[in-house]
């Protein structure tokens with residue numbers, strides 16, 4: 362049986378998605394790859410891979426008899442604004458290399474994540490629709506919108522099966538996020554669990570769509586397992602769980618840790634957040650493949666704090 366290649370397996374999504382794929386298909390069926398020398402999943406075959414190197418990618422696909430790729434290696438929004446040429450090259454050359462190797466090696470399926478960053482100021486800020494105006498203002502967002510179009514082009518031109526989700530901000534504890542605008546929420550939870558105060562780089566009422574990683578991983582696997590004829594969206598699916606602002610998140614954390622304090626010093630990332638929708642209409646995903654998030658916002662906070670506190674003890678006075 363052909364194997365699954367995860368590109369970016371050491372990253373924020375890759376770390377947890379790879380574990381879930383191993384549970385589903387077995388360790389022999391999954392090959393992890395990342396730009397780092399060593400993998401995080403000790404039980405798996407691992408390849409050090411820079412996805413912008415098309416020749417090396419083709420070798421890995423051939424050597425391991427790959428049939429499916431989950432391509433997760435990407436530069437995110439904030440880091441992309443600081444290093445635009447690097448971000449564009451990684452995001453676009455990487456995706457095009459994956460699509461080309463998938464075409465040439467006749468892979469059965471490809472998964473590639475898009476993002477709420479593909480939307481922009483012309484998109485309705487509430488309930489951003491599945492189909493509508495998209496005018497991204499960051500290099501990352503432009504690469505996601507262009508990537509969505511490239512995926513559709515390959516799917517239509519060559520009949521390939523390429524599946525994609527527009528992830529909201531993803532919250533997790535297993536691996537560091539990679540320089541995104543929604544990272545403030547993760548940083549605040551890490552700070553609270555460690556007994557530290559936090560300075561938010563987004564303003565107090567800056568509401569964004571977010572999701573807990575176990576839901577994002579399940580959504581990815583459910584989308585990839587759905588019968589193709591059920592998938593009616595022309596490209597990437599809108600995906601949602603809940604939206605919150607720094608104020609709302611901090612209120613929930615303070616109900617658990619009353620002495621947790623947050624200051625607000627918005628920086629360049631505020632303009633990125635201001636151009637994104639506050640909430641997402643994911644009714645097409647719910648209709649086509651029965652998408653439904655399992656975690657509530659307070660479930661997420663409790664689960665994050667539980668895992669983070671286990672990892673790093675909080676001070677007595679902070680442990681409510």
Ligand code: AKB
Nearest residue numbers: 437438476541542543
């Ligand atoms: C980011 O903040 O850049 C990412 C995203 C929303 O795609 N988390």
